[in-house]
Amino acid sequence: MENVLLIVLLLLALALIGVVLLQRSEGGGLGMGSGGGGGGVMTGRSAASALSKVTWILGIAFMTVALLMTVLTSLDGNGSSVVDQLAPPSAETAPVAPAGADLLPPSADEPATPRAD
Template identity: 35%
Template sequence: MFTFLLVVQAVIAALLVTLILMQRSEGGGLGVGGSSSGLMTARGQADFLTRATAVTAVAFVGLSILLAGLATTRQSDTSIDTSLTRQAEPVTPIAPLGGDAPASEPVDSDILSTIAGQAESSGTDEEDTPAE
């Protein structure tokens, strides 16, 4: 139903464009000469094209509103294709910079005492190192 109405909408749009382009900007209609009586006179052409354009425009706007309403309530059976998803690889822990402690140990909360303890164990004092 939706696809059929969409095709009808495209046909009406093409007809509307054609009707608008056939009219002269002065309102003279097709601008093609004809007999002095009947539908194809200059006045008859203008009336016919004006009315046909108005009817086509109303049909276009009405069908646009109808299609917008159908599009918001339209339920389609969609499923997500999961065939291309990859499983996450297990993460290996990274060893700390010193390499002595395993990665699972928590980080010492008092960083200054840790740095001071490493400086004492290595035999160097921070005051002995020259400033750069």
């Protein structure tokens, strides 16, 4: 079921991209700057063309399918996180000191051994 919804979601996304690219550009941000008759976002009139109606329908369908997929996925989950599935490192897999570690200066915890010259 989730695979079918995923395919539908991808098809809706491609259709939505295609419809948005087919629309005529208004030239200004939020429709501002369009001359007298455009009916941009900031004006009282709205130019409801067929492409804008299809865009609204595809957008609502996309959001509905995405929400439905989220709900179905959360119902199938077992309530655990991916982090919960990670096992803590055991003593067998503890990090090993790198080669040449004895060449490093002593840390503040270790007393320095005097050199006999």
